[in-house]
Amino acid sequence: MPELIVTDIRMPGSMDGLTLLKVVRADHPTLPVIVVSGHIAFMGKIYAQTEFITKPYSFDRVHQSIKMLLYASAEDAKKY
Template sequence: MTDLPKPFDRSRIGILVVEDEPLLLMDAVDMIEDAGFTVYGAAHAAQALALLERHDDIRILFTDIDMPGTMDGLKLAHAVRERWPPVSIIVTSGHVRVETGQLPEHGVFLSKPYRPTSVVDAIDVLARDLPH
């Protein structure tokens, strides 16, 4: 007998996408919405933190590393891990290669350019492990 993945309702799982490039943000939000998830978009860390405070359905953070402001995506990922420990984290970058030790505990790194299916697959893996 094989272990089947737990079924889950994607629409009940909030994904927060943080990307400072407007077209990339729009593409990522559309791609993840098309997969059936509830998606919130932020252009920088301060906006992302405000969304996390307002929306308790956010279960996964998908953030770029390179962002303007006082907090880049890696610092944001660590801040989210500390303040919202149940939120799963995916970090992405096209400029920086991140080692596992630089990520928050249980964080995942995806290199840009990424395939849309890679992002949705990574989200699905994390979502299956969330309490439903």
Template sequence: MGSVAAARPVVLIVEDEFLLRMDAADIIQTAGFDVVEAANADEAIEILEARYDITVVFTDIQMPGSMDGLKLARAVRGRWPPIKIIATSGFRVGEADLPEGGRFLLKPYSPAQITGALRELTIGG
């Protein structure tokens, strides 16, 4: 391996349940992505304002705080249009509720579902 590693896409995971966030981080890192974590939408916005390398936001929909995942997805699309969005919930949500190009994964999701959606959005996007 050379001294200059190729930049790996960075995924921001927004999930208020610590164990689910850890699990998603493990899956996403194993799939070859770098991970940044936020416990709620407010934290996510702070991270997005501070960093310019986020490729995908992977967010839970039901979260405490000033915004749920759907509001966060719309805010991200409005302010950072190139960032891809994957939303997840134990309740089914139509893709029509997400910004254009957003993906929805029903919980419980499998590692293959997360990996597949990330690869589609980052390689095929």
């Protein structure tokens, strides 16, 4: 099982990143997910344990999101 998923909204094939996010959330509601897009500006939260990053993005922005999501995931795990 991965510790974190990073997906783009636009992907080849029949599934886009938001559909992937819904599938992941159905089975793994606390798995951290980063969704990126250069075509859609999203305002607000998608789900808990989810970050939306617009392109172009910096390494620092992605790094901060990863650290925040993994820390939150670890804190959630301590509750159980």
